[in-house]
Amino acid sequence: MAELSATSGVPVSTIKYYLREGLLPEGVRTSATRATYSEAHVQRLRVIRALVDAGVGVAGVRKVVATLDDPPDNLSDLVGAAHAVVVPQSRGDIDFSDAEELAQRLGWQPGMCEPECLEDVARSLDTLRRAGFEVAPEVMTAYLEAIRIIAEADAANIPVDGNPEEAVRYVVLGTALAEPLLLALRRMAQQISTVQRFPSQDGLGADTSS
């Protein structure tokens, strides 16, 4: 275990915690005090650390690990399973009509993945509505155009020809770990766009600093 810790950079106490929580499989015991860990353990440790760093809780990590260990039979189910890891549980009684309209604009047809794949969008729209915050139609159109570009690139790059483990890894980690990247890129791009659009820092100063 000391060796596993040195190779992975994860402290022994943390490795023991992951073993206790069932996130990391036990090594092959070679004596009362020694066990052998494989390259798969090192890989798994890296995945767990990255998910924890990305803000995924222990329960979420357990679901990711379970999906990696026992993936669903087809890609569409796999995408759904990957999303279930990062999406909070349902609150019920949400209006699906706006979500359905947005889905249609993204190529969705009734029966395609209903209602699971609409629910999270419906919930987000509901939250925005209750905050009294409206996404302007032209902004929503831009969002849909952008999201289609992202999702098509994501789907086109699922590695389906090789090892199925690769596809599982790509979909699960691509969902959980690329989300923080996309949000960070958006924030960075917003700052860049704002500076470009309002170079003289106008807009707010005159009214609020008085």
Next chain:
Amino acid sequence: MAELSATSGVPVSTIKYYLREGLLPEGVRTSATRATYSEAHVQRLRVIRALVDAGVGVAGVRKVVATLDDPPDNLSDLVGAAHAVVVPQSRGDIDFSDAEELAQRLGWQPGMCEPECLEDVARSLDTLRRAGFEVAPEVMTAYLEAIRIIAEADAANIPVDGNPEEAVRYVVLGTALAEPLLLALRRMAQQISTVQRFPSQDGLGADTSS
């Protein structure tokens, strides 16, 4: 307070908690047991509820509320302040070179908003790297193209001509509340794109169900 609760749909006990936590300003006291609350209180309550529903913690809500109450003098600082609400604190010692390259592809120039606006992207890339997960160059190109569309629509729609409070509200809530929407849209679009691209559920079944 009973009236405020009825108007806003937020329980009295929750309103009292928000008052204690300083998230909601006190009403104007009219007697020992009564206070008057304005439309601004109702508005503020809706914002707090929406942020809590979107998963923002009390400390985050306090920062949003502080920014709404005392906005920075210019739009670029406002965008930065809005992001500080939703971005975790720095961990230090991160390599900025890849983030800088992505920023340049989004129109960034040295000195524009360094290092704050690069840090979150650098941290996300670092997390991906430690997980051994690489975003393929063509996927990253698609991400950047999409993010530019989103950020330009966001910046173009900042309401700079009206009430400065409107601009503050737009930027702060547009960051905190539109993020869950964008992620939900991506997940929905991924499911749609996957079903369209792999209609016969091929790819994984043959190898993993045996």
